[in-house]
Amino acid sequence: MRHGFAIGAAVIAAGLVLQWAVGAVRWQDFAWPVNIAVLAVFVIAALIGTALSRRYSPLRFLATLPAAVPAICYGVALTMIMGLTRQTADGTWLSDMLTFWPFVLTYSYIAFILALTTLRRLRRLRHPRLSDIAFVLNHAGLLIALLAGTLGNPDMRRLKIITNLNAPERRAMDEEQRIVQMSIAIKLDRFIMETYPDGSPRRFASEVSIIDRDGKNVQATVEVNRPVRIGSWKLYQYGYDTKAGAESRISILELVQDPWLPAVYAGIFMMLGGALLMFFLSNKPKDQRHAVE
Amino acid sequence: MLWNNFIYFAIVAVVMWAGGAYMAWRDKRNSAFTATAIGLAVFFAYICFMWGALERPPLRTMGETRLWYSLFLPMAGLAVYARWKYKWILTFTTIMATVFVCVNIFKPEIHSKALMPALQSPWFAPHVIVYMMAYAILGAATLVAIYQLLRKTTVGDGEATLVRTGWAFMTFGMLFGALWAKEAWGHYWSWDPKETWAAITWLAYLAYMHYTHMPRHNRTLAQWMLIAAFCLLQMCWWGINYLPAAKGISVHSYGS
Numbered sequence: 001m002r003h004g005f006a007i008g009a010a011v012i013a014a015g016l017v018l019q020w021a022v023g024a025v026r027w028q029d030f031a032w033p034v035n036i037a038v039l040a041v042f043v044i045a046a047l048i049g050t051a052l053s054r055r056y057s058p059l060r061f062l063a064t065l066p067a068a069v070p071a072i073c074y075g076v077a078l079t080m081i082m083g084l085t086r087q088t089a090d091g092t093w094l095s096d097m098l099t100f101w102p103f104v105l106t107y108s109y110i111a112f113i114l115a116l117t118t119l120r121r122l123r124r125l126r127h128p129r130l131s132d133i134a135f136v137l138n139h140a141g142l143l144i145a146l147l148a149g150t151l152g153n154p155d156m157r158r159l160k161i162i163t164n165l166n167a168p169e170r171r172a173m174d175e176e177q178r179i180v181q182m183s184i185a186i187k188l189d190r191f192i193m194e195t196y197p198d199g200s201p202r203r204f205a206s207e208v209s210i211i212d213r214d215g216k217n218v219q220a221t222v223e224v225n226r227p228v229r230i231g232s233w234k235l236y237q238y239g240y241d242t243k244a245g246a247e248s249r250i251s252i253l254e255l256v257q258d259p260w261l262p263a264v265y266a267g268i269f270m271m272l273g274g275a276l277l278m279f280f281l282s283n284k285p286k287d288q289r290h291a292v293e
Numbered sequence: 294m295l296w297n298n299f300i301y302f303a304i305v306a307v308v309m310w311a312g313g314a315y316m317a318w319r320d321k322r323n324s325a326f327t328a329t330a331i332g333l334a335v336f337f338a339y340i341c342f343m344w345g346a347l348e349r350p351p352l353r354t355m356g357e358t359r360l361w362y363s364l365f366l367p368m369a370g371l372a373v374y375a376r377w378k379y380k381w382i383l384t385f386t387t388i389m390a391t392v393f394v395c396v397n398i399f400k401p402e403i404h405s406k407a408l409m410p411a412l413q414s415p416w417f418a419p420h421v422i423v424y425m426m427a428y429a430i431l432g433a434a435t436l437v438a439i440y441q442l443l444r445k446t447t448v449g450d451g452e453a454t455l456v457r458t459g460w461a462f463m464t465f466g467m468l469f470g471a472l473w474a475k476e477a478w479g480h481y482w483s484w485d486p487k488e489t490w491a492a493i494t495w496l497a498y499l500a501y502m503h504y505t506h507m508p509r510h511n512r513t514l515a516q517w518m519l520i521a522a523f524c525l526l527q528m529c530w531w532g533i534n535y536l537p538a539a540k541g542i543s544v545h546s547y548g549s
Contacts, residue, residue, distance in 0.1 A: 072496055076496045258480075
């Protein structure tokens with residue numbers, strides 16, 4: 001395991017140098033098509049790494065437990081720093097871990113180990129047992145969710161719209177507080193608010209009309225926990241005029257688009273399947289259990 | 294009015310669990326099973342009663358999650374006893390469950406019926422119940438590890454199997470939470486302090502599972518890893534409520 005800890009430390013050191021030399025990770029630079037290119041390079045590197053692992057023992061080492069355990073430990077340590085320090089979007093170094101190179105590189109290293117491990121197991125698979133399926137679902141599921149979630153994040157768009165009673169609104173605001181003209185307009189028909197006896201909100205919802213470019217009108221009710229789908233976007237209930245309460249004449253809605261979501265969900269459902277299999281396999285005798293090798 | 298009745302159910306349940314633990318020491322397995330099961334039934338009856346009276350699942354406040362934890366601990370203990378026949382496990386799970394019952398009697402953190410709109414989701418109950426189950430199973434695993442450290446003996450691989458089961462539950466809890474968050478807040482993962490600590494806990498048990506899978510691992514170190522991971526779990530469960538870095542920015546703060 002000593003080698004594993006040394007490699008992990010080298011990854012963190014490289015991250016520190018990068019952070020010092022080029023500054024924080026600029027995730028917006030990874031927006032389409034850079035992210036798909038990065039993903040292609042990652043996949044090709046993992047395939048070449050697997051192909052060469054028979055000849056080069058360091059590559060073989062990366063797909064083993066003595067590499068995985070230290071890598072996870074470094075992941076725990078860095079994420080703990082993140083959990084113990086207040087994170088801000090305009091922070092630097094430790095106060096914005098998501099753009100801190102050692103953090104990003106450590107998780108990239110974990111992803112690379114996951115890829116090599118999964119590919120090695122897939123290559124060895126002749127007569128897959130249940131435990132092999134669990135292994136692949138767990139490892140590949142986490143890998144896919146991790147990669148798609150991280151690389152897809154710059155392509156995610158979140159817009160806030162302040163809709164007014166009976167007045168169609170075409171302008172939205174993006175996360176950088178810039179005004180964006182939408183191809184649709186949204187009009188608030190009715191704001192619904194129900195409260196508990198103590199005055200706290202029980203339910204709030206917006207009946208809206210969505211008017212598309214051709215003037216076609218679709219009516220929908222947007223509610224907390226019940227977003228409405230419009231094409232590739234999802235419309236969420238976000239807020240309202242809390243001073244006016246039930247008398248609010250505006251409703252704040254959020255439009256969210258995340259083109260990488262299907263890939264993330266594929267990863268999540270693979271992990272759920274893997275966990276389910278693990279649950280059943282963990283009650284089997286030891287010789288039948290290699291799910292979490 | 295509701296929590297006032299809790300003490301009667303709790304006393305009966307704790308007495309039955311203690312009786313079951315005693316029977317386990319006396320090697321009367323059937324009596325141990327029966328007594329513990331009756332205790333669980335009585336305790337669960339109270340939860341159902343509360344569920345009906347609140348008109349919502351009792352999962353929202355810290356006190357309510359402790360209720361489930363007190364239920365799942367003896368349940369996990371019973372499963373461990375059935376599988377590995379550890380005589381002492383029921384005693385420990387009974388003591389731990391009793392501690393949580395006492396906290397609920399003396400500091401119940403009673404709250405109104407109000408359930409904010411974001412929590413009104415079909416994901417709410419499975420997310421919390423599965424997590425409490427995971428916490429209880431991992432608590433039982435930690436007890437096994439501590440017992441073996443103190444006695445300087447190793448018996449079977451009970452704790453490793455428990456961790457696998459508990460971790461599977463934890464994965465379910467975390468991913469249900471992600472699917473729910475997408476519907477409620479528009480994103481499946483926002484690095485909210487609770488989410489960050491959930492990831493830390495999940496990874497810590499992952500490290501343990503991978504380490505113990507190595508053929509020549511150090512058993513004592515592994516048991517210490519399990520204790521450390523359980524401390525991180527406490528941070529995730531309630532510790533972050535007192536963490537300055539997380540104050541006021543978590544959507545998961547219980548209660549108010």
